[in-house]
Amino acid sequence: MTDIASGGLHFDGVTKTFASRSLSVAALSDFSLQVAEGEFVALLGPSGCGKSTALRLAAGLEQPDAGQLTVAGASPHQIVAARGLGVAFQDNALLPWLSVRRNVELPFKLAGRPVDRHRVDELIELVGLSDFARHRPRQLSGGMRQRVSIARSLVLSPRVLLLDEPFGALDAVTRHRLNVELARILDNERTTTLLVTHSVEEAVFLADRVAVMTGRPGRVKRIADVPFGRHRDRTTQADPRFQALVADLTLLLDADLARGANT
Amino acid sequence: MTVSARPGRFGRLAALAAVAMVAIVPALAACAPSATQDDSAPAGATTISFQLDWVKNSQFAGFFEADDKGYFADNGLSVKFLDGGDVASTASVIVGGGAQMGIVSNMARLYDANKAGADLVAVGAIYQTSPAGIMTLPDREVSSIADLEGLKIGTDESGQADLDTLFKVNGKDPSYTHVRVGYDAAPLFAGKIDAYYVYVTNQPVTSTLQGKESNVVTFADLGFQSYAGLIVTTRDYLESNRDDVEAFMSAAQKGWQDVIDDPQAGTDLTVSHYGSNLGLDADTEIGTLKAQLPLMQSDATQKYGVLALDPTAIAGPMYDALRASGRTELPEPGEVYDASVIEEAASGAAS
Amino acid sequence: MTGPDVSNPSVAVDQMSSDRTARSWPRPRLPLLPLAGSLCLLLVWELIGWRQALGGSIPTIQSTVGELWDRSDVLSRAASATTLRALSGGLVGLVIGIFAAGVTAWVPRAGGPTLRTAVLINAIPVVALGPVLMSLAVRPRIPEIFAAMAVVFSTVVTSSAGFRSVSPASQDVFRVYGARRAQRFFRLQLPGALPFLADALRLAVPAAMLGAILGEWFGADLGLGVLMISAMRNIQYSLLWATALLAVGLSVVGYVTGTLLERSAAARFGRPAEAPGPAETWGRAWDTAVTLAAPVLLVLLWQWWITAGDVPAIVAPSPGNVLTAFGQDPAEYLGAAGMTLISAGGGLVIGAFLGVALAVAVTLAPFVRAFLSPLALLIPTIPIVVFIPIMGSILGYGMATVLASCVLMAFFPVYVIMLSGLAARPPGSDDLFEVYGAGRFRTLLRLALPASLPAFMVAVRLSTANCILIAISAEWLLGRGGLGRVFSEKRVVLDTGGAWAAVVVSIVLSVLAYAVASTAERRWAQRWS
Incomplete structure (x- = not known):
């Protein structure tokens, strides 16, 4: 096996249908997407297009009905067993009874490994919460809680990082600031990352490539390369190429939505 | 910045309190005196659990006296008194093995228990004359069943059947209005009922102490004869432990004789020791005991001492009353009432 | 939230909601009102007692308090016996209830049948069990048994809701990090359920007290229940009321303690804003079968006890x-x-x-x-x-x-x-x-x-x-x-x-x-x- 095959995240013709008593909904149909080792891919689409399902399949939280799915060269279950994943959800899912530090340490505890105090300190520092390490989540703002969640997702130095709308519940200003910080953090960590979002700006700002999805059934419609290097900051958004790509992708999504509305 | 550490510290305190509680409860439970009386049974003594049919008040003073003065111990017995919070349970407790002996409230209950398969035998009776009676206001005198006809009579849950029997044993159809009341004579004094079914040892005494006078007549005076407070055991236990049962009865007789000689001492013993957990009222207890003592006397007790049974009385008027209550198919009195236990106990004590 | 985003959102929310409450549903300003309410209550009581109204069975305050004083030795002995029974029995019931609810945390689909079994057990009138238990060896423990039974139902309901209250996202995080079932239970579900468990404890206190008192009606010789039944039969109304007052007082103390515990647990472990969802099921057919199994099993156990123990019909x-x-x-x-x-x-x-x-x-x-x-x-x-x-x-x-x-x-x-x-x-x-x-x-x-x-x-x-x-x-x-x-x-x-x-x-x-x-x-x- 080559390095790329073993390191990345690969969906090959993945199909997933949810059946309830009366109707069945095809969330993903023949869905294919390749994320190379160290690459950051954003999965962009309207709500309900199946992008979160793709992420949950990669995390082993759902089982595909058909198709191939490899995460860092293994099945999702093997990678979970090897503690090779990091996740952050829109719901920060912090444990309210643990301090910031204990929340960040949690993956070590769950993996049954000794806590690497240095790594924990480093990450808390990286997300800028060193002064709040002893605080409880309810004493923090929403933005700070998401930073803890990001720190937690990185603490085990995962092979693959899965982010599901991590800033979806925040206001636009805070969200933008955290995007800048996340770009800085991931510039340091260089982890294979799949980000699920419905924000075009966020996708373009963070990712190396943006995969635009259509809904019902969920499939990748187009993949756009983002013409910037990894080092991004506030000036990136002022770049005309950034603006053009955002406008382009927004139009694409809009057309898809309009088509959906007509049928 | 409004970060506060207070809830955390408080939470830890609370958790500590919870842990402490969890730890303390079993410890306390271990130290606490056991709920039943202490069993300092002398070695080799036979233990008899004795199921009462009421809370431990002065109506059982004779048994307490026998225990306190060591009459049971002298006869090689260690007796444990079980409270009778629930009146109807004596028979099933004895049959279930929870007690060896006990008190069944009256003859109808004993009949019902045996009909339900209990196989109990009565070896004595506390009340030679049942304390069941009728209480009226001073302006109403009841001297015969005719005086009760057409009245509004209040009873507790078990009294209605007795009242019906009272009419039937006098050859009359029950012709009164039944009103269900509690253990309190208040409805009588409030004029809601004309007459009240009572234990003459109980409500009339309490009312007198409250300064409310009343007239009282027992069912026996109106022609309904019955023992009450029957001392029973199972046939099996009697056959295999007859000596112990005799020993119990003879000690109990001695205890009761002491109470008859000095009712105050028996009351004090009940209030301050055996019934000390009940908050009993001393005036009420001596009053009820004094009302009870005359009811414990009969021709049979003159001959064999208190608690005795009289086979002729049972076979005669008492069985008539039972039949009047609708209880047919009565067994031979000798099968259910064993008068010989107390007769032998009495002769043994005399010798 | 643009500034250095440090604030206490829950406090902020509290303030917001209290502001709003103040606007549309004015809050009382006078702390004296509860006091006036208490005084009014006492006044009504005194009046009824003094006038001998309502059947004359309600004593005046002074005679009730006098009784509390005069019989303080008997009452305190009874109160400590009953409290001990309520605490130990209630604790057993609490543990059983939490354990049963814990099973539903491990096997979520057992939730429905567990709850329904709890409903079934709760429907058994304890007053009917008393006479049966009196004839058995467990007789001295009837108050504890009743206290435990009184506690189990509310504990199962409350704490299984607690175990279900953990957010799905947290569960996902645990699964992605390869947490074992035991880790998920002890690190996530159990601490998350703690406020609910504290709530169960709070509800359990008066229930256990009630159970213990009821149990004491069946042949105990010490306790508040014994005092009540004795006072009722000997027509000692002052004693009856003094005892009832003491029982209520003890319950209030326990309830308030439980409430404080619940508040601190909620502050420490956080109470989810949303109500927990309904219990999971196995699907209709299985669910019905499992639910029906409980009463069938109960009847079989009952028959087995009668046969194996050779229990006479007069007992049960x-x-x-x-x-x-x-x-x-x-x-x-x-x-x-x-x-x-x-x-x-x-x-x-x-x-x-x-x-x-x-x-x-x-x-x-x-x-x-x-x-x-x-x-x-x-x-x-x-x-x-x-x-x-x-x-x-x-x-x-x-x-x-x-x-x-x-x-x-x-x-x-x-x-x-x-x-x-x-x-x-x-x-x-x-x-x-x-x-x-x-x-x-x-x-x-x-x-x-x-x-x-x-x-x-x-x-x-x-x-x-x-x-x-x-x-x-x-x-x-x-x-x-x-x-x-x-x-x-x-x-x-x-x-x-x-x-x-x-x-x-x-x-x-x-x-x-x-x-x-x-x-x-x-x-x-x-x-x-």
């Missing part, structure tokens, strides 16, 4: 005895069941009406709430069974008292749950109504009342089975008909088969009533959300 009947007794005269039992149902149903309707009316009155006029707050603290801790005899002396022996007992039983949960239901309106809706200038009455009619309907249905479900239980207890003590009466009459003549036929009918009735109420609740909840 076999299931066959019970069936035969029922078969001999089904009409008698069904007729009695009808009467019990009328009392319980009537009590529920009247109690619910009063509860809603008072909750509305209190919402419209908050000073009434402050005025009534002492009563609101007392009522949930009062063992209602204790007051049945007292109500009997006021209302007489018969259906009126039975009905009144049911009214009391239903009234309180409806009042409390409605009060929070009326306060919980959709976010922003208050402002909407204010912008459109809706007055207080219109807001109540068009917003608060409709919004509180789901809460009302919960209250009705919780009260239904309890009303049947209390109706049977009241009938047993002083009724003139109904299942409780049939039970009592059959027992006096030691017809245990007949007595238990009445008990089984009452259990079936309670379970059916609960099922009907919870189905109705689900239907309404679907329409309302």
